[in-house]
Amino acid sequence: MDNSGKEAEAMALLAEAERKVKNSQSFFSGLFGGSSKIEEACEIYARAANMFKMAKNWSAAGNAFCQAAQLHLQLQSKHDAATCFVDAGNAFKKADPQEAINCLMRAIEIYTDMGRLRIQLRGPGGVWLSWDGALRTPFVLRAPSHISPRAGSPSRPSTTSPLLRSTRRSWWTSRSSANKCLLKVAGYAAQLEQYQKAIDIYEQVGTNAMDSPLLKYSAKDYFFKAALCHFCIDMLNAKLAVQKYEELFPAFSDSRECKLMKKLLDAHEEQNVDSYTEAVKEYDAISRLDQWLTTMLLRIKKTIQGDEEDLR
Structure with a gap:
């Protein structure tokens, strides 16, 4: 199949995805499986994007990945949305570096948001301590400014807590993904x-x-x-x-x-x-x-x- 045939197939997939989205917005679809149609549309947009990539139509591929990303956000699938924005950035970098930066910045925002996990822990003396995963250093414990500590200094709770371990893993995963995107943005910015x-x-x-x-x-x-x-x-x-x-x-x-x-x-x-x-x-x-x-x-x-x- 030549490039024109691949583009034609990709365009047909786009039309199919758009129909799925439109059907999901009807009253009866909203009652019976509207979200499943959105999920199907996400998959079809991704297929269209990959077909555009095969045809070397990088802008169309990037746009299709962006469409999939927006639908994933609608479904609250943040990780999938960020992944699609990264794929869009990688496609756009061959045709529109500035748009590549924009897509990667969107991915960074999502990854960072995913890392903002907040845990409230009861500390000694009745002081509420919190850990904010958005901070540069994990496991920074601090008392909220609107609460006055009682007698005694708050002590750091054990980081062996399963909840804390899970949160720390999530923080590092989000931070690592965000850094990868940031470095891509830096590379494109320097080229521009x-x-x-x-x-x-x-x-x-x-x-x-x-x-x-x-x-x-x-x-x-x-x-x-x-x-x-x-x-x-x-x-x-x-x-x-x-x-x-x-x-x-x-x-x-x-x-x-x-x-x-x-x-x-x-x-x-x-x-x-x-x-x-x-x-x-x-x-x-x-x-x-x-x-x-x-x-x-x-x-x-x-x-x-x-x-x-x-x-x-």
């Missing part, structure tokens, strides 16, 4: 030369990661990308940013990424294209450059010389 937006995200995720024993190794990558975005704006910005990241996260100083940044800054200051290219080649020999890094490094190199040359 929305550098400050990308910097804010990379710094936020990097700061969160450096406080986690499991994630702190990746913090250097996020600070490296933030520094490259600074470099695309201004060389002095990048130099100050590197100093800030070294103070904030001492392990960054010993990373290959930090050493590369310093070589690039020196080469740029000297307007030495050969030194810049050689530093990139040395890094690439050990850690292969992906398309995003190649794009950013080429943009910086072009501020040294006007001609666009291969970095490797």
Whole structure:
């Protein structure tokens, strides 16, 4: 089946999904299985989106995934809605990067909302303690401001509680999903030369990661990308940013990424294209450059010389 045939099939699926939605809104469908028709429509929209992807009609695929996401929200299926918005973002990135960012931001909002789990716990002295999963650090216990603590200091309840364990798992799952979406947004924003937006995200995720024993190794990558975005704006910005990241996260100083940044800054200051290219080649020999890094490094190199040359 050629692309035109795939698009025709996808359009037929869209029409079928729209009929399902319309039928679900009738009085009798509302009484007898209206939600099941919405569920069917969600599945059909997703099938249409995948058919559009096969036809390489990325905008149509993104729109179909968005339709499915909206219906999942109507059904209160937040996780499925967020997944569809991520799929929509991945489709739009091939045709409309700004719309890709919008879809991923919607997914982030949903994942964050899913993580706002609140538990009220009775503490010593009759103090009500609460844990808000929306906070950066899990298991932060605090007394609501409108309640005055009685005698004694509140103590932290055992985190071995099954309820707390379940909540903590949910928080980390939501936070991890949100971070993945945020990093995609940052990548697209940088490609669109929305550098400050990308910097804010990379710094936020990097700061969160450096406080986690499991994630702190990746913090250097996020600070490296933030520094490259600074470099695309201004060389002095990048130099100050590197100093800030070294103070904030001492392990960054010993990373290959930090050493590369310093070589690039020196080469740029000297307007030495050969030194810049050689530093990139040395890094690439050990850690292969992906398309995003190649794009950013080429943009910086072009501020040294006007001609666009291969970095490797």
